[in-house]
Amino acid sequence: MSTIYLDTIIKSDIQTVFDLARDIDLHQKSTFKTGEKAIAGRTSGLIELGETVTWKAKHLGVVQTFTTKIISMKKPHHFTDVMLKGVFKSMKHQHIFRQKGKNTIMTDIFEFQSPLGIIGKIFNTIYLKNYMKKFLLERNQLIKETAENNEKSTRKNGIKRERSERQNGQY
Template sequence: MSKIEIETWIKADIDKVFDLARDIDLHQKSTSKTNEKAIAGRMTGLIEENETVVWQAKHLGITQRLTTKIISMEKPHQFTDMMLKGAFKSMIHQHLFKQKEGYTLMKDHFEFESPFGIIGKLFNTFFLTSYLKKFLLERNRLIKETAELLQSHEVAI
């Protein structure tokens, strides 16, 4: 199983960051390069525990669908989504949040396994892990940018 771990410090309230991280509309905005769209299940707003979403996107020149479900949620400290159906053999993404001195630490623990045995493992090692990390970093950049902008407007008022 391949793993990606990312830490992002955000100068904003934990509740705001938590909500932005599970915002379907913001996720779609962060994935505009792959034209990722929610096409079934929860398609807009804030996803909740036990809800599913079906994503459709073009990755590596191929249109793909991925069905995920929020399998656990403890507001505003964590939520976990898991692939129910899609191109991976397995995929689980844990989102963790911690408030510290005016900042929120947002952690991503992303684990995935590709099909096709050793060929899938080689593909993960030489390409897919890097591709997915860039994908997650872009998502986190937009969450950080949006949360800090919203926070600064609240402070200015």
């Protein structure tokens, strides 16, 4: 079993980050390099507890399908998905969110086991663990950029509204 731990600090509120991490459409944008598409189960919007999603993508030169299910969720603090069908022998991804001041710390704990016994373990050590880490980092970067741009946009709109209200004598 291999485990990847990642912490991403995001300048945004916990609810926004939590929702972006569950957003099927945003996930598809983050995986454009592999052409990942949701093809069954929840195929757009925010995935919820008990729901499944089946993905189709090209990883390592092979088109694959992969089905996951959300097995636990406590909004906006965590959710966990597990693989039901796919190329791994097993896979569990915990998404944990903590508010710290004006930032949210998003933690990924991604556990997986490669198939094919000792050959799978060797492949995992040489290549797959780094491949999966890079995959998660790219996804997290898009979540971070989207959340922080949304935060800036909200602040700008608040400032514009305040100026407008002052100019119209509403303040």
